[in-house]
Amino acid sequence: MKKNWPLWEVFIRSKNGLSHKHVGSLHAADAEMAIENARDVYTRRNEGISIWVVESDHITASSPNQNDALFDPANDKVYRHPTFYNLPDEVKYI
Amino acid sequence: MKHSQNSEKELLFEYLLRLGDNALIMGHRLSEWCGHGPILEQDIALTNIALDLVGQSRSWLTYAGEVEGKGRSEDDLAYLRDAWDFRNVLLVEQQNGDWAVTIVRQFLFDVFNYYLHKELLYSKDKQIAAIAEKSLKEITYHLRYSSEWMIRLGDGTEVSRQKMQDALQLLWTYHGELLKADDVDATLARLGIGADLSKIKPHYDKKVEEILAAATLSKPAEEWMQKGGKQGQHSEHLGYILTELQFLQRAYPNATW
Numbered sequence: 595m596k597k598n599w600p601l602w603e604v605f606i607r608s609k610n611g612l613s614h615k616h617v618g619s620l621h622a623a624d625a626e627m628a629i630e631n632a633r634d635v636y637t638r639r640n641e642g643i644s645i646w647v648v649e650s651d652h653i654t655a656s657s658p659n660q661n662d663a664l665f666d667p668a669n670d671k672v673y674r675h676p677t678f679y680n681l682p683d684e685v686k687y688i
Numbered sequence: 689m690k691h692s693q694n695s696e697k698e699l700l701f702e703y704l705l706r707l708g709d710n711a712l713i714m715g716h717r718l719s720e721w722c723g724h725g726p727i728l729e730q731d732i733a734l735t736n737i738a739l740d741l742v743g744q745s746r747s748w749l750t751y752a753g754e755v756e757g758k759g760r761s762e763d764d765l766a767y768l769r770d771a772w773d774f775r776n777v778l779l780v781e782q783q784n785g786d787w788a789v790t791i792v793r794q795f796l797f798d799v800f801n802y803y804l805h806k807e808l809l810y811s812k813d814k815q816i817a818a819i820a821e822k823s824l825k826e827i828t829y830h831l832r833y834s835s836e837w838m839i840r841l842g843d844g845t846e847v848s849r850q851k852m853q854d855a856l857q858l859l860w861t862y863h864g865e866l867l868k869a870d871d872v873d874a875t876l877a878r879l880g881i882g883a884d885l886s887k888i889k890p891h892y893d894k895k896v897e898e899i900l901a902a903a904t905l906s907k908p909a910e911e912w913m914q915k916g917g918k919q920g921q922h923s924e925h926l927g928y929i930l931t932e933l934q935f936l937q938r939a940y941p942n943a944t945w
Contacts, residue, residue, distance in 0.1 A: 599727070620728075620729050621727060621728070621729060622729065623840070626836065627836075627840075630733070630833065630836070631729035631730075631732075631733065634729065634732050634733040634736050635728075635729055635732050638732075638736060
């Protein structure tokens with residue numbers, strides 16, 4: 595028998611129109627209990643209107659060893675930021 | 689039975705004490721779990737419910753003090769009455785025991801509290817209706833919470849099922865008092881101010897049967913029921929609860945934050 599309840603990651607939507615944000619994790623025996631626990635642990639002070647939970651095991655994370663390969667190449671590509679471009683004065687409403 | 693204006697006010701005061709004291713003592717019992725829950729998340733869950741109930745008791749006791757008209761505040765009523773002046777049912781003062789006992793006690797109370805507050809929404813007393821409306825959302829969650837634990841542990845392992853069945857056996861005789869009307873209940877129901885307990889009973893029985901069935905637990909056969917709490921006759925437990933609950937105001941009168 596597993597002694598500990600599995601770990602769940604909790605995502606809360608603070609209001610309509612915003613996306614769910616990761617707020618933390620908790621232990622629960624199943625999804626139903628995870629939602630209730632999340633309600634009690636993470637929405638006590640009016641933080642949210644919607645909760646997602648996902649078992650931590652089901653999350654695939656990038657490996658810190660690969661950070662160089664994954665993220666460094668974006669460092670020298672300033673032209674990917676809109677602020678890189680000078681806009682002609684005639685262009686309005688941007 | 690006729691009541692003068694004055695005694696109608698006294699009956700209402702009694703009735704409000706019952707509502708307030710049930711919430712206060714149940715809330716205090718749950719607060720005893722704070723820091724002792726079997727797992728962090730459940731510790732917080734019970735503490736939340738405790739806070740809900742203590743909050744509800746504040747509304748009821750504040751109103752009770754106003755109705756009484758002797759200038760007593762919620763704090764006076766909570767901290768400066770002795771055990772025989774408390775009007776909570778015996779169920780809520782029973783000891784926490786293990787998790788199974790706490791959950792069964794909560795469930796037997798929540799089912800009642802839920803249907804009671806649904807009835808109180810229609811009270812002719814606007815203040816009662818308003819407090820009931822505010823509290824009902826919280827109580828709806830309490831009932832969902834305790835029902836799910838009933839099912840989870842009843843329909844769990846052999847050990848958990850046995851513990852739940854034992855807890856049910858231990859507490860069963862305390863649920864009768866919730867649904868048995870005395871003069872105070874009957875008169876206020878007739879006046880359209882209090883809830884008609886005979887209307888609540890069928891809902892209560894049905895809900896309990898439904899959850900027990902889902903939890904694979906059997907309803908205890910015992911029909912004899914404990915009573916007395918509503919009239920101020922309490923088990924020894926209430927004295928110990930008050931000793932702790934009221935310690936600060938007794939030792940340091942008028943202490944404030």
